[in-house]
Amino acid sequence: MTLLTTAPYRSEGSLAWEGEAWTVKLDRLEVGSSRLDGSFRFDARPKVPLLEGKLGGARLALRDLGPALGAPPPHDAGDRARATAAPRPRAAGTRVLPQREFDIPSLAALNADVAVAIGELALGTKQLETLTDLRTRIVLKDSVLQLRDLSVATAAGRARGELEVDARAKLPRWSARLSWSDIRLERFVKARSPVGSKKGGRPLPVLSGDLEGRLRVKGSGRSTAQVLASLDGDLELWIGQGRVSHLVLEFAGIDVAQSLGVAIGGDRLLHMRCAVATFDIRDGVLQARHVLVDTSDSTVVAGGRVSLADERLDLIVTARPKDFSPLSLRAPIRVGGTFAQPRVGIEGTKLALRLGAAALLAAAAPIAALIALVDTGDPDIATCRKTLLRPPSEANGAASRPGDKVDHAPRADPASDPAIERRRRAEHRRRAAEAQRRSSDTVDRAPRADPSQDPALERGRERRLP
Numbered sequence: 001m002t003l004l005t006t007a008p009y010r011s012e013g014s015l016a017w018e019g020e021a022w023t024v025k026l027d028r029l030e031v032g033s034s035r036l037d038g039s040f041r042f043d044a045r046p047k048v049p050l051l052e053g054k055l056g057g058a059r060l061a062l063r064d065l066g067p068a069l070g071a072p073p074p075h076d077a078g079d080r081a082r083a084t085a086a087p088r089p090r091a092a093g094t095r096v097l098p099q100r101e102f103d104i105p106s107l108a109a110l111n112a113d114v115a116v117a118i119g120e121l122a123l124g125t126k127q128l129e130t131l132t133d134l135r136t137r138i139v140l141k142d143s144v145l146q147l148r149d150l151s152v153a154t155a156a157g158r159a160r161g162e163l164e165v166d167a168r169a170k171l172p173r174w175s176a177r178l179s180w181s182d183i184r185l186e187r188f189v190k191a192r193s194p195v196g197s198k199k200g201g202r203p204l205p206v207l208s209g210d211l212e213g214r215l216r217v218k219g220s221g222r223s224t225a226q227v228l229a230s231l232d233g234d235l236e237l238w239i240g241q242g243r244v245s246h247l248v249l250e251f252a253g254i255d256v257a258q259s260l261g262v263a264i265g266g267d268r269l270l271h272m273r274c275a276v277a278t279f280d281i282r283d284g285v286l287q288a289r290h291v292l293v294d295t296s297d298s299t300v301v302a303g304g305r306v307s308l309a310d311e312r313l314d315l316i317v318t319a320r321p322k323d324f325s326p327l328s329l330r331a332p333i334r335v336g337g338t339f340a341q342p343r344v345g346i347e348g349t350k351l352a353l354r355l356g357a358a359a360l361l362a363a364a365a366p367i368a369a370l371i372a373l374v375d376t377g378d379p380d381i382a383t384c385r386k387t388l389l390r391p392p393s394e395a396n397g398a399a400s401r402p403g404d405k406v407d408h409a410p411r412a413d414p415a416s417d418p419a420i421e422r423r424r425r426a427e428h429r430r431r432a433a434e435a436q437r438r439s440s441d442t443v444d445r446a447p448r449a450d451p452s453q454d455p456a457l458e459r460g461r462e463r464r465l466p
Contacts, residue, residue: 006031006067020045029057032064036118048142051112060134061122066098095311096339097225104222107167112140121152129155129188143167150178157183157211174227175218183211185239193245204269209242217281229284229309239275244295270295277302284309297321304335311339 013026021043029036040053116138121131136150147163161178185207192203217233220226274294279286284307291302304315315335337343 007064024053033059033061033122034064035059040114046111048109048111051110051114053114055114055116055138056118058119059122060118060120061124063122063124068102094338094340095225097228097308097311099223099225101222102172104167104172107140107145107165108143110140111142112138114138127190129190131159155184155187157181157188159183161215169220171220172222173218173220177214177216179214181210181212185209185211185242204245206245207239207242208244208269209272209275210240211237212240213237219284231281231284231308233281235277235279235281235286237277239272242272242275243269244272244275244293245269270297279306288315313337313339313342 009029009031011026011030012028013024016023021041024038024040024042026036026038026040029038034057036055036057036059038053038055038057040051043050043052114137116134116136118134119132121134123130131152131154133151133153135152137148139146139148144167145165150159150161150163152159157180159178159180161176163176164174166173186205186209188211189205189207191206193206213236215233215235217231217235219228219230219232221228221230272293272295274292277291278289280289281287286306286308288303288305293300299320300317301320302315302317304313306313306315313335316332317335318332333344333346335342335344
């Protein structure tokens with residue numbers, strides 16, 4: 001019987017032969033920090049053996065599934081020490097995505113139908129809340145593996161979806177559909193503002209609100225890296241009733257004066273009028289379509305790409321102020337580098353022009369140097385709907401304007417976004433109905449001719465008189 005590749009495990013239970021099949025009852029199954037249990041029935045009589053049963057438990061650590069996903073298995077302290085001097089696999093060097101191929105042939109050696117219900121799924125980081133109430137049904141038949149009715153809860157919300165691996169083709173085909181809703185960001189993301197709030201001094205969440213979104217992708221490959229490098233699809237994220245740390249926004253805009261003011265006076269949460277991010281995924285490259293966070297203080301837009309194929313980042317984030325700031329180095333922030341070695345810095349071209357002017361003024365008087373750093377603010381108030389209906393080159397701001405160094409691929413027309421297209425059509429129907437109503441009102445209100453003023457009618461009336 002073929003099972004998942006895991007780290008060393010320990011189990012306790014019973015094994016019995018009942019009629020024509022084996023039954024296994026696992027009272028305890030320990031794999032790393034995972035604590036599982038289950039009951040199974042294995043029938044070897046069919047041409048392809050069948051495994052049925054239930055898998056449960058209190059805790060499943062995502063790290064313990066690493067070997068099944070192509071990552072090297074966890075080692076004990078002695079193994080780690082010996083591995084230090086040994087040649088390291090490629091995934092541990094310049095690449096971080098697992099390169100080791102899956103055991104695809106084993107999918108043809110077994111059929112299975114297993115119900116899964118696990119108390120919590122640990123993500124392996126303290127920065128995110130643990131997932132709970134993991135439920136799915138694993139169905140493997142004729143080399144097609146499916147995770148049906150996948151569902152997991154976290155931070156008062158829930159994610160749902162399904163996953164399929166079709167190993168019948170020479171190159172296995174993968175597809176996934178996921179959606180999530182009502183996930184409270186202030187609980188799910190543990191990051192807090194480095195300064196206390198103005199009122200109580202407590203660190204505030206960097207983000208709060210209801211996170212919703214969806215992911216639809218297809219790909220092919222024999223390893224995690226190959227599959228991710230081949231993905232096609234789309235990703236959408238949005239935040240309802242959201243708020244964001246004022247300090248984070250000022251840092252995003254490189255606003256020295258306001259950042260210091262917030263740091264000294266205390267942070268506060270700003271209401272986000274709009275927070276949305278949509279990406280097109282082609283050949284393993286996530287291309288930003290619309291990325292926007294709009295508050296009463298600033299509008300933050302972003303553009304660029306994330307390549308899962310090359311494991312490279314090429315993003316630019318720009319904050320547009322809506323207020324006056326006496327000391328601003330406002331310029332796009334570039335996020336570049338690789339997954340293994342990401343780099344964050346200020347986009348040099350635009351900031352260099354501003355700092356160059358400051359240096360020239362400094363030759364005349366130190367105080368005059370501040371003139372070049374004065375930011376008058378942007379009086380325009382961007383709205384979510386207007387931004388989404390703008391061409392991507394405008395919606396993504398400085399990251400997609402001529403002269404920037406980011407080499408963007410052509411972006412999809414907003415009309416290709418189903419949600420935007422539906423809104424456009426609804427607006428078109430509303431305007432057409434309004435025009436029709438006004439036309440009808442105009443016809444109804446048009447003055448009608450007095451019959452007595454019509455000569456033909458008057459002659460006819462005279463002929464009928466005695």
